[in-house]
Amino acid sequence: MVTNLRKSVLVFRELPQDQLARIRALHEVTVANPRKPEQQAAFEAALPHAHGLVGSSYAITPQLLARAPRLEVISSISVGVDNYPVAALRERGILLCHTPGVLTETTADTVFALVMAASRRIVELANHVRDGRWDRNIGEDLFGWDVHGKTLGILGFGRIGQAVARRAALGFGMPVLYHGPRAVDVPELVGRATHVPLDELLARCDIVAATLPLNDRTRGLLGPREFGLMKDGAIFINGGRGATVQEDALLQALDSGRLRAAGLDVFCTEPLPQDSPLMGHPRVTALPHIGSATHETRYAMARMATTNLLQALAGERPTAVYASGA
DSSP: OOOOOOOEEEEOSOOOHHHHHHHHTTSEEEEOOTTSHHHHHHHHHHGGGOSEEEEOSSOOOHHHHHTOTTOOEEEESSSOOTTSOHHHHHHHTOEEEOOOSTTHHHHHHHHHHHHHHHHHTHHHHHHHHHTTOOOSOOOGGGOOOOOTTOOEEEEOOSHHHHHHHHIIIIIHOOOEEEESSSOOOOGGGTTTEEEOOHHHHHHHOSEEEEOOOOSTTTTTOBOHHHHHHSOTTEEEEEOSOGGGBOHHHHHHHHHTTSEEEEEESOOSSSSOOTTOTTTTOTTEEEOOSOTTOSHHHHHHHHHHHHHHHHHHHTTSOOSSEEEOOO
16 A cells, blocks of 8 residues: 655665655655764654664664654665664564665675785785885785685675676686585576585685675684684685674684685674774785775665665565565
């Protein structure tokens, strides 16, 4: 049933002005980012009246949810939904929408950029020049390692994992092994990407890239046992979720020399604490969770999230529903 009734929408992360205008044309809007202290009170005051929430990067806890009795939909400007109490939303019959697809290629670019950067020591050597230390041809102590032809293992073979595999196999001639719940039929990767058990992937691959979502099965998946199974001199990349990795175990593998390097876009705590051993670690290329952070992709995500929200409030089936109370 489609309705033209104006409802209350709480925007808890800034939207592009044209997308905000789409919502304001149909509904009453409060913009309040609870991460900003000066907007926290406005966010809390708007919760009891909100029929729809749209935003990202803020934990909507069951306690917050209980203060929003009119809520019909949360539209997240993200693919991952680990900031939302999915079971509680289902119990209340509240739709949870997200933005899959539009960020796949951009995030895969970031993951493969980390493969290149960690293997060829790009950031380290760029700083070598910037710091004025390039006063002669570099020696073997600063050489990197080839990417082309190496075996790449991908943990998680959804849209992003498959996009990384295409870059690796078709662009760099890399044999690809992947691990996930089941084998996936990707026509252009037939004969180039092979589904294998986790332990086999870890033991055989020169580079292991994680593109895993965070859930009960993947939380803390990569620990001392898993890093211990990896080849001596392997490289680890994480472009999925930080909490899939036990960071102490990763640090031990790096410090022992078992892992040659790591490229990380995600961490257990973000922003990365100033006292984290991963910050400034000589074997780590660290990025500030920029997987989808391009102008084009972030706009496309905001547009999809806005569309999802408006469809739900109009009584229509949203474009991308993660969880439904139905």
